[in-house]
Amino acid sequence: MTEFIPPGTRHVDLPSPFQTRRDGALHGARMAYETWGRLDADASNAVLILTGLSPDAHAAASADDPSPGWWEAMLGPGKPIDTDRWFVVCVNTLGSCKGSTGPASINPDTGEMYRLEFPPLSVEDCADAAAHVVRALGIDRLACVIGNSMGGMVSLAFLLRHPGLARNHINISGAARALPFSIAIRSLQREAIRLDPNWNGGHYDDATYPESGMRMARKLGVITYRSALEWDGRFGRVRLDSDRQDEDPFGLEFEVESYLEAHARRFVRRFDPNCYLYLSRAMDWFDIGDCLGERGGQNRDGTLDALASIRIEKALVIGVQTDILFPLQQQEEIATGLAQGGVDARFLPLESPQGHDAFLVDIARFGPAIRGFLDQLPTAAG
Amino acid sequence: MTEFIPPGTRHVDLPSPFQTRRDGALHGARMAYETWGRLDADASNAVLILTGLSPDAHAAASADDPSPGWWEAMLGPGKPIDTDRWFVVCVNTLGSCKGSTGPASINPDTGEMYRLEFPPLSVEDCADAAAHVVRALGIDRLACVIGNSMGGMVSLAFLLRHPGLARNHINISGAARALPFSIAIRSLQREAIRLDPNWNGGHYDDATYPESGMRMARKLGVITYRSALEWDGRFGRVRLDSDRQDEDPFGLEFEVESYLEAHARRFVRRFDPNCYLYLSRAMDWFDIGDCLGERGGQNRDGTLDALASIRIEKALVIGVQTDILFPLQQQEEIATGLAQGGVDARFLPLESPQGHDAFLVDIARFGPAIRGFLDQLPTAAG
Numbered sequence: 001m002t003e004f005i006p007p008g009t010r011h012v013d014l015p016s017p018f019q020t021r022r023d024g025a026l027h028g029a030r031m032a033y034e035t036w037g038r039l040d041a042d043a044s045n046a047v048l049i050l051t052g053l054s055p056d057a058h059a060a061a062s063a064d065d066p067s068p069g070w071w072e073a074m075l076g077p078g079k080p081i082d083t084d085r086w087f088v089v090c091v092n093t094l095g096s097c098k099g100s101t102g103p104a105s106i107n108p109d110t111g112e113m114y115r116l117e118f119p120p121l122s123v124e125d126c127a128d129a130a131a132h133v134v135r136a137l138g139i140d141r142l143a144c145v146i147g148n149s150m151g152g153m154v155s156l157a158f159l160l161r162h163p164g165l166a167r168n169h170i171n172i173s174g175a176a177r178a179l180p181f182s183i184a185i186r187s188l189q190r191e192a193i194r195l196d197p198n199w200n201g202g203h204y205d206d207a208t209y210p211e212s213g214m215r216m217a218r219k220l221g222v223i224t225y226r227s228a229l230e231w232d233g234r235f236g237r238v239r240l241d242s243d244r245q246d247e248d249p250f251g252l253e254f255e256v257e258s259y260l261e262a263h264a265r266r267f268v269r270r271f272d273p274n275c276y277l278y279l280s281r282a283m284d285w286f287d288i289g290d291c292l293g294e295r296g297g298q299n300r301d302g303t304l305d306a307l308a309s310i311r312i313e314k315a316l317v318i319g320v321q322t323d324i325l326f327p328l329q330q331q332e333e334i335a336t337g338l339a340q341g342g343v344d345a346r347f348l349p350l351e352s353p354q355g356h357d358a359f360l361v362d363i364a365r366f367g368p369a370i371r372g373f374l375d376q377l378p379t380a381a382g
Numbered sequence: 383m384t385e386f387i388p389p390g391t392r393h394v395d396l397p398s399p400f401q402t403r404r405d406g407a408l409h410g411a412r413m414a415y416e417t418w419g420r421l422d423a424d425a426s427n428a429v430l431i432l433t434g435l436s437p438d439a440h441a442a443a444s445a446d447d448p449s450p451g452w453w454e455a456m457l458g459p460g461k462p463i464d465t466d467r468w469f470v471v472c473v474n475t476l477g478s479c480k481g482s483t484g485p486a487s488i489n490p491d492t493g494e495m496y497r498l499e500f501p502p503l504s505v506e507d508c509a510d511a512a513a514h515v516v517r518a519l520g521i522d523r524l525a526c527v528i529g530n531s532m533g534g535m536v537s538l539a540f541l542l543r544h545p546g547l548a549r550n551h552i553n554i555s556g557a558a559r560a561l562p563f564s565i566a567i568r569s570l571q572r573e574a575i576r577l578d579p580n581w582n583g584g585h586y587d588d589a590t591y592p593e594s595g596m597r598m599a600r601k602l603g604v605i606t607y608r609s610a611l612e613w614d615g616r617f618g619r620v621r622l623d624s625d626r627q628d629e630d631p632f633g634l635e636f637e638v639e640s641y642l643e644a645h646a647r648r649f650v651r652r653f654d655p656n657c658y659l660y661l662s663r664a665m666d667w668f669d670i671g672d673c674l675g676e677r678g679g680q681n682r683d684g685t686l687d688a689l690a691s692i693r694i695e696k697a698l699v700i701g702v703q704t705d706i707l708f709p710l711q712q713q714e715e716i717a718t719g720l721a722q723g724g725v726d727a728r729f730l731p732l733e734s735p736q737g738h739d740a741f742l743v744d745i746a747r748f749g750p751a752i753r754g755f756l757d758q759l760p761t762a763a764g
Binding site: 116120177178179180181182183184185187188190191192194195197212216219220223227228231232234235236237248249250253254255256257260277281284287324327 | 498502559560561562563564565566567569570572573574576577579594598601602605609610613614616617618619630631632635636637638639642659663666669706709
């Protein structure tokens with residue numbers, strides 16, 4: 001598959017072998033990241049950003065890559081995550097296809113792409129790999145870890161498994177465990193990919209890319225990343241011009257269908273289907289309660305106990321009323337659990353109409369919340 | 383395709399030709415229905431039930447077919463829709479494959495199945511066909527029309543296009559127009575079917591039934607018919623026993639996945655894919671505002687104007703807090719519009735956790751509401 005790795009990407013090698021949680025090991029694996037701002041002398045001003053399933057490490061423009069990043073409005077000089085003050089690191093998650101090692105990478109043991117030979121990937125593995133990047137950059141203690149969506153899950157595993165590596169945390173539209181509605185959605189996305197004959201058990205190439213399956217998966221994603229409320233105002237029942245309507249009797253007719261189609265077209269062939277399957281399944285598997293040892297999770301008590309064992313100073317947990325994928329109760333649960341462990345944790349529900357992905361677009365609400373939290377943090381190591 | 387028509391089904395011939403709204407015509411078409419109870423001497427105790435997309439006319443057990451119907455707990459002697467008092471008619475919708483004429487029926491002009499030669503089907507056509515059944519049974523004036531889900535849409539078109547044919551109305555989890563979130567979901571369901579190579583432009587048979595596409599469509603349906611809240615309590619993160627887990631690395635692992643799979647298996651091969659496409663698209667097209675003439679709808683004012691032109695006595699409009707497919711605001715809109723036209727309309731939001739399909743299962747909440755409304759209606763023609 002054609003890779004789309006931003007030009008500003010740098011790499012850190014993971015220890016070889018890198019042991020994964022479910023009895024696997026990676027050899028010669030590496031992590032992709034970008035940075036903005038300058039690390040101060042005592043390395044006390046570092047902020048780590050952990051992403052959702054699909055973004056690369058290019059969160060914002062930089063000298064090496066002036067193109068806009070996926071969180072351009074949030075990150076930069078004078079912006080809510082102010083790179084005049086903070087040294088910001090964004091990692092591309094382990095298991096991705098945007099520079100970090102994943103199922104689309106070459107397995108050095110065979111010289112072939114891993115595909116389904118990649119070891120089973122967990123959110124905990126993504127957290128451990130990100131922690132390695134932080135330490136490799138000479139940072140013993142992050143001022144803050146910021147995680148969005150899947151990155152919110154990775155953040156919690158990071159904080160629990162690497163105590164002392166971060167002082168504070170912003171969790172955005174995250175969850176401490178996957179619940180059945182989101183498992184059902186992701187299961188269906190994976191099924192759409194696996195049902196595409198081109199997927200072929202993971203053995204596709206550019207000429208036989210499972211485009212239909214990926215298009216379906218992405219459309220279902222977009223439906224759950226946004227909200228009915230936003231779409232009512234944005235699309236209503238507006239139809240496409242007749243010359244843009246599909247000739248097929250069941251083809252595109254409404255603006256909302258065209259919007260989904262455009263989103264899907266921008267995604268397919270820029271993301272590797274096997275990587276998608278691995279990361280999607282990792283989210284289903286995640287239950288912070290499991291981090292305590294045996295599968296002790298599976299219920300709210302186990303979740304709260306695990307959250308209460310996280311030792312940080314302050315946390316801001318942001319959620320959105322209209323999020324159907326990671327509903328607001330899940331962010332409230334995170335804040336409750338952290339507070340039970342003594343963290344100064346604030347739960348901030350926002351009225352954004354844009355649903356799960358509001359953090360990408362509703363900068364008017366998210367920007368001040370994130371800026372306000374970061375502004376009050378001391379930079380000098382305490 | 384093997385047909386599954388309940389043994390108690392009766393038929394009424396539609397006028398031939400039966401003109402459809404979008405410049406089509408059916409020849410020799412017929413409608414399937416079942417009845418319960420006895421029509422009184424002045425035909426004033428008749429209640430019509432209009433169904434969602436997939437149910438047949440067998441809403442409850444009867445002498446001709448003692449098997450339980452799809453609304454068994456709601457309908458029968460002494461039940462909320464009390465067949466000791468009411469003469470109840472349930473029709474299988476036009477366009478279905480459960481006894482009424484639809485895309486899987488034989489086109490008398492060609493001797494072949496209609497498939498995609500079936501004329502474009504609208505909710506208004508379904509309403510007109512149901513109105514014909516009512517009149518053919520010697521009923522000039524129904525005591526009440528009850529419509530669920532898509533049947534709630536059909537009911538509104540019925541009341542607007544056939545003034546005087548009904549005195550009262552119960553609208554359950556219905557909508558006066560399709561909004562973009564539900565259009566997006568249905569569009570994706572149709573795409574899943576159309577992408578299945580076995581669909582083959584509508585030309586499949588029993589040996590080449592598009593099972594994968596229908597399974598995907600049904601699973602996505604079930605996800606949107608229920609609610610995250612219900613599933614949290616019902617499935618949580620419970621995993622299948624290892625002997626029920628799929629050997630495929632991305633196969634079934636959680637109970638919720640197995641639940642979806644079981645639902646899908648019960649549905650595919652019992653419903654015709656082309657019928658599904660036609661009925662699904664009919665819902666997207668529906669906007670009660672269009673019933674006034676030109677596509678005047680497309681906004682809330684047109685919707686309310688159309689609703690306000692419906693002339694009935696009383697209405698009960700029930701919705702469910704956890705419904706993501708036909709959200710509560712849509713039932714409130716129906717009640718508001720009817721009331722603006724002088725109808726004694728009551729909006730009743732219920733706290734059912736089961737989402738859109740709550741009317742099928744939450745009899746404890748829906749039963750008393752429906753019984754209470756019907757009990758107060760006079761039987762003698764006014």
